[in-house]
Amino acid sequence: xxxYWAKGCESVAGHSKWANIKHKKTKExxxxxxxxxxxxxxxxxxxxxxxxxxxxNFKLRLAIDAAKSVNMPxxxxxxxxxxxxxxxxxxxxxEVIYEGYGPNGVAIMLQALTDNRNRTAGELxxxxxxxxxxxxxxGCVAWMFDRKGLLVLxxxxxxxxxxxxxxxxxxxxxxxxxxxxxEITTDPTVFAQVKQKLEAEGMKFAGxxxxxxxxxxVPITPEQEASIEKLIDALEELxxxxxxxxxYEVQE
Numbered sequence: 001x002x003x004y005w006a007k008g009c010e011s012v013a014g015h016s017k018w019a020n021i022k023h024k025k026t027k028e029x030x031x032x033x034x035x036x037x038x039x040x041x042x043x044x045x046x047x048x049x050x051x052x053x054x055x056x057n058f059k060l061r062l063a064i065d066a067a068k069s070v071n072m073p074x075x076x077x078x079x080x081x082x083x084x085x086x087x088x089x090x091x092x093x094x095e096v097i098y099e100g101y102g103p104n105g106v107a108i109m110l111q112a113l114t115d116n117r118n119r120t121a122g123e124l125x126x127x128x129x130x131x132x133x134x135x136x137x138x139g140c141v142a143w144m145f146d147r148k149g150l151l152v153l154x155x156x157x158x159x160x161x162x163x164x165x166x167x168x169x170x171x172x173x174x175x176x177x178x179x180x181x182x183e184i185t186t187d188p189t190v191f192a193q194v195k196q197k198l199e200a201e202g203m204k205f206a207g208x209x210x211x212x213x214x215x216x217x218v219p220i221t222p223e224q225e226a227s228i229e230k231l232i233d234a235l236e237e238l239x240x241x242x243x244x245x246x247x248y249e250v251q252e
Contacts, residue, residue, distance in 0.1 A: 034237075034239060035070055035072075036067075036070075036072050036076055037239050038113075038239060038241075038242055039063065039066055039067045039070070039072055039080075040067075040072075040076060040077075040079070040080040040083075041080075041093055041113040041239075041242070042063040042066070042113065042242060043060065043063045043064060043067065043077060043080035043081060043084065044080045044081070044083045044084040044093065045084070045093055045094075045095060045113055046059040046060035046062075046063045046084070047060055047080070047081050047083075047084025047085055048084045048085075051085075052081050052084065052085050058191075058192040060081075062208060062209060062210075064077060065208065066209070092115055093113045093114060093115050094113070094114065094115070094117075095111070095112070095113055096112050096113075096114055096117055096120070097109060097110065097111060097112070097138070097142070098110040098112060098120075098121065098124055098135065099135075099136050099137070099138060099139070099140050099141045099142055100124070100128050100133055100134055100135040100136045100140070100141070101133050101134055101136060101140075101141065102128075102131070102132070102133040102227075102228050102231050102232075102246070103131070103132040103133060103224065103227045103228055103231065104218065104220050104224050104227075104228070104248075105218055106133075106218050106220065106228055106246055106247060106248045107141035107144045107145075107214070107218070107246065107247045108133065108141065108231075108232075108235075108244065108245070108246050109141060109142065109145060109212050109244075109245040109246075110124065110235060110241055110243070110244055110245075111212075111241075111242045111243040111244075111245075112238075112240045112241050112242060113240060113242055114240045120238070120240045121135065123238055123240075124235065124238070124241075127231070127234040127235055127238075128231065128235075130234065131227065131230050131231035131234055132227060132231065133231055144214060144215055144216070144247055145212040145213060145214050145215065145245065145247070146212070146213050146215060147188055147210065147211075147212060147213075148173070148185045148186065148187070148188065148210070148211055148212075148213045149185065149186035149187070149188050149190075149191025149194065149195070149208075149209075149210055149211070150183060150184070150185055150186075150207065150208070150209055150210070150211040150213070151172075151183075151184040151185075151186070151194070151195060151198065151203075151205050151207070151208050152181050152182070152183055152184075152205055152206045152207035152208070153181060153182045153184065153198075153203055153204075153205055153206065154180060154181055154206050155177070155180050155181055155182060156180070158182070158203075160177060160182075163175060163182050163184075163203075166198060166201050166203075167182075167184045167194070167198065170193070170194045170197035170198050170201075171186065171187075171190045171193060171194045171197070172184050172185065172186045172194050173185050173186055173187060181206065184198070185213060188210055191210060195208055211243075211245070212243075212245040214245070214246070214247035215247075216247065217247050217248060217249035218247055218248045218249065219248075219249055219250075219251045220248050220249070220250060220251065221250070221251060222250055222252065225248070225250050228246070228248060232244050232246070
């Protein structure tokens with residue numbers, strides 16, 4: 001049952017979120033300063049929204065965990081928290097979702113932290129246009145995605161049936177087998193609860209975030225992927241852009 005269900009979900013989910021994450025790691029290592037800047041903004045916003053205690057502010061806990069995963073110095077983390085509680089001067093960032101289309105009709109959602117919506121929209125519009133896409137209106141592609149909690153567990157040492165059983169008992173929606181990892185998805189409202197329950201069972205996650213998961217995928221060729229990746233790279237070069245989500249699947 002698990003194998004049949006997992007294969008079916010792979011065809012629906014399209015371009016694997018975790019594949020994107022792994023693909024980006026080498027680029028992120030080369031741009032560590034920019035990654036620290038983006039993560040610091042996430043920590044500041046999370047602190048402003050829910051307070052400075054990561055034990056009671058799950059969004060802050062996720063941001064701190066992400067920062068530690070790329071070896072962000074503790075001083076940087078603490079300064080970002082202080083900005084969030086007003087202890088240090090800083091720009092007033094807000095979280096904004098931008099939407100558009102890339103080449104070949106690929107849907108793109110962008111999660112940004114910006115202190116100037118108009119400036120950021122102008123920068124994004126220019127980059128979309130330069131690389132064969134276009135920035136759309138709010139809601140133009142959001143209906144193609146579901147907001148989900150995403151937990152990534154490396155497969156080594158874990159039995160598929162065991163992971164499936166524990167995840168569903170903890171309240172997860174789905175478990176997808178994707179090459180060398182399990183992708184566990186949850187409703188956002190129970191994401192913290194599921195994560196904590198599974199960690200209590202000994203699971204240590206390679207990735208944990210609130211994500212936008214595509215409901216279906218757009219098939220493209222490897223050649224077409226190259227042009228889409230150029231657009232994604234250009235968008236990610238902006239400090240304001242935190243995450244880029246797409247719905248394409250490469251057909252070999």
